[in-house]
Amino acid sequence: MSGQIKVFIVDDSAVVRQVLTQLLSADAQINVIGSAPDPIFALQKMQANWPDVIVLDVEMPRMDGITFLRQLMQEHPTPVVICSTLTEKGADTTLQALASGAVDIITKPKVGLRDFLESSSQHMLQVVKAAARAKVRALASGALRGPLALKVASMRLSHTSEKVVALGTSTGGTQALEVVLTQMPSNCPGIVVVQHMPEKFTAAFAQRLNKLCYCEVREAVDGDKVTAGLVLIAPGGLHMQLRRSGNYYRVAVGDGPAINRHKPSVDVLFRSVANVAGENAIGIIMTGMGDDGANGLLAMRQAGAHTIAQDRDSSVVFGMPREAIARGAAIETLPLASLAQAIVQQR
Structure with missing residues (x-):
């Protein structure tokens, strides 16, 4: 599996986890190494094999995505792609995630989820591949913020x-x-x-x-x-x-x-x-x-x-x-x- 982009999916929807795993795994350059319904389970699973990219929902039980993201950027900066619902409420939360160090957004509707994700597969693959090359350490540390x-x-x-x-x-x-x-x-x-x-x-x-x-x-x-x-x-x-x-x-x-x-x-x-x-x-x-x-x-x-x-x-x-x-x-x-x-x- 050497050279592949290791991806971990964190989403409380079993359907989203299943569809994203299938879509991303279809690309030879990507290896979905696991998934979890919330950040607590995710942290436990990722310790043994840390991913190159995390696809993260922002509204989940036990620990919300924003809290997890901020903790992640402090302790183990990793490229994160937000998987967000396309609503005004979701937009506000997603912007908090981007401000906290997430690299990019993948949107998902409330209905017709499987068809939407499948029709957007090429865009998702591009986003994940770009995220794997992203320089998140600078974002996490605030090094890109100018002093002027x-x-x-x-x-x-x-x-x-x-x-x-x-x-x-x-x-x-x-x-x-x-x-x-x-x-x-x-x-x-x-x-x-x-x-x-x-x-x-x-x-x-x-x-x-x-x-x-x-x-x-x-x-x-x-x-x-x-x-x-x-x-x-x-x-x-x-x-x-x-x-x-x-x-x-x-x-x-x-x-x-x-x-x-x-x-x-x-x-x-x-x-x-x-x-x-x-x-x-x-x-x-x-x-x-x-x-x-x-x-x-x-x-x-x-x-x-x-x-x-x-x-x-x-x-x-x-x-x-x-x-x-x-x-x-x-x-x-x-x-x-x-x-x-x-x-x-x-x-």
Whole structure:
């Protein structure tokens, strides 16, 4: 079994454990070494053979997933993928899990569970494989969190009138965005964000960030004006594009086919920013698996924008930034802790 990704499943639903075991075990690169209905049983079983990735439910008896996750990240940091119900209540709990060090989300409905999981099998396999490569020790220790929050928050922006900042991220992005956005001053340039995340989760994510940041953060609505001090996050399940409206920028939010398997897609946002804002934009591609955003960032650079890729060491998954760098899309490569300062210093 050498070289396989060892996965352990923790979920109080016997059906979920059975279906996930079957789906993941069908991939030759994955070995499901066990499962348990709650964290107490899981800890007992995992001691003899520790997994590379844990798939974890968040609502379970005896010990909830959040408590278990926080304990795990303190004592034995391990990549964790949250298996969460697609509800608003589930979204709030899942965001707590992501903030506590979980790598990514797999959603599950309350009904039609088996059919849903089977139809989403390829995505699940990708998420688990990406999690196996994730750098969770840095997340668990807080090493990715920059020390510049108060310093940057008190800085004067050199120029804000026409600037728009576009951020694109995926796996590990919820933590990375928190690092960057909590360092933004209240009069930061208008910021538009695509974070790969299911519907219902982005609204809760924006609300959480809004409580933590000096600037205003909210889920984007079609027609929203992009203004200084405002961060707009693309809604899960919809694309977001930048549009020019007289002397202002606005966002267009709407449906459409998935691009690079994602909706919202970073490429869709970045290409629109390249077309509309050109040299008045800053584009930053951050941690995530795959290549969504790499071509869009290249289009931004070719249009005169300043483009940045997060570096390997600070990325939880160095997929999207690596592809952007390989295609010549990034003018510079910076660690996560330097991204906020790079934004406010751009003229």
